[in-house]
Amino acid sequence: MSTTLLSGRTLARLMQQKAHDDARNLEAEGLRPTLAVVVATDDGSTQWYVRSIERAAESAGVSCRIVDLGHDATAQVLAGVLKDLSNEPTVHGIILQTPLPPGVDADALVGHIAPEKDIDGANPVSLGHLAVGQPSFAPATARAVIEILDHFDIPVAGRNVVVIGRSAVVGKPLSLLLLERDAAVTICHSRSGPLEKYTKTADVVIVAAGRIGLLNSSHISSEAVVIDVGTNVLPDGSLVGDVDQASVRGVAAALTPVPGGVGSVTTSLLLLHTVEAAREQSRAFVREGAA
Numbered sequence: 001m002s003t004t005l006l007s008g009r010t011l012a013r014l015m016q017q018k019a020h021d022d023a024r025n026l027e028a029e030g031l032r033p034t035l036a037v038v039v040a041t042d043d044g045s046t047q048w049y050v051r052s053i054e055r056a057a058e059s060a061g062v063s064c065r066i067v068d069l070g071h072d073a074t075a076q077v078l079a080g081v082l083k084d085l086s087n088e089p090t091v092h093g094i095i096l097q098t099p100l101p102p103g104v105d106a107d108a109l110v111g112h113i114a115p116e117k118d119i120d121g122a123n124p125v126s127l128g129h130l131a132v133g134q135p136s137f138a139p140a141t142a143r144a145v146i147e148i149l150d151h152f153d154i155p156v157a158g159r160n161v162v163v164i165g166r167s168a169v170v171g172k173p174l175s176l177l178l179l180e181r182d183a184a185v186t187i188c189h190s191r192s193g194p195l196e197k198y199t200k201t202a203d204v205v206i207v208a209a210g211r212i213g214l215l216n217s218s219h220i221s222s223e224a225v226v227i228d229v230g231t232n233v234l235p236d237g238s239l240v241g242d243v244d245q246a247s248v249r250g251v252a253a254a255l256t257p258v259p260g261g262v263g264s265v266t267t268s269l270l271l272l273h274t275v276e277a278a279r280e281q282s283r284a285f286v287r288e289g290a291a
């Protein structure tokens with residue numbers, strides 16, 4: 001069986017173009033969408049990722065403010081910066097980049113990001129809104145998976161979809177988005193037992209565990225669509241996913257590559273969310289002024 005490769009690059013370009021067009025329209029109204037990325041690490045791959053967001057933002061006409069607090073920033077300093085950015089009218093989107101300095105708990109900090117600026121769905125309030133179907137920004141990676149499925153016309157309604165991973169940034173919000181689309185969702189995690197029990201009969205398997213080679217051809221059926229969210233950096237600096245891609249190619253019906261799959265769409269979505277947030281905040285400002 002030949003496996004269709006679900007590249008995210010074309011979709012990412014289309015989204016980047018949309019972000020660019022929408023940002024230009026807002027700029028014509030005197031509003032420059034601005035994203036702030038708060039960083040507190042020297043970790044090379046994180047620095048690389050942040051620079052890639054900065055480059056993508058520049059080419060989409062979105063201002064990107066990197067707030068680098070250094071690898072020894074305290075929780076108190078980080079909380080203060082997040083609060084200030086939340087109150088800063090010229091900033092429309094905020095990301096708190098992980099990892100954080102040892103001992104600093106990201107979960108305790110993300111609540112300081114104003115929900116309307118929480119363009120990567122990190123604040124528990126955003127996850128709560130998602131859970132009850134109220135408007136909010138979903139974490140960009142979770143939404144990127146849905147956008148890829150839509151782009152390639154892969155239906156999920158009434159289908160058996162297995163999500164491997166239950167984190168608050170990927171597995172849980174993704175499962176909520178899939179439920180909203182009427183999928184029959186099973187969530188697997190580090191303590192759910194042998195994967196094949198769930199994945200063998202799945203129509204779609206989405207892996208977001210951060211474990212190299214976790215899923216191989218023995219786990220799936222030949223009709224399965226496999227989405228690899230994992231991004232693992234090898235010692236030589238190259239990037240691999242959670243799926244043993246060589247084993248799954250030729251067995252699965254379709255597969256996202258790493259790199260060039262979910263990750264490329266995620267960055268474009270962060271920019272689209274920032275532009276959406278800027279538009280919403282400016283409308284809210286006008287409404288408040290008129291009230």
Ligand code: NAD
Nearest residue numbers: 141165166167170189190208209210229230231262263266
């Ligand atoms: P995490 O460590 O917070 O969560 C990992 C999840 O995987 C946990 O719920 C755990 O129970 C589950 N898990 C671990 N080992 C397992 C096993 N053997 N069997 C079944 N489940 C297992 O990680 P995260 O932040 O959710 O990220 C997951 C992966 O997605 C990582 O590789 C990360 O780098 C990647 N990621 C990619 C993007 C992107 O844009 N492509 C964005 C965010 C995260």
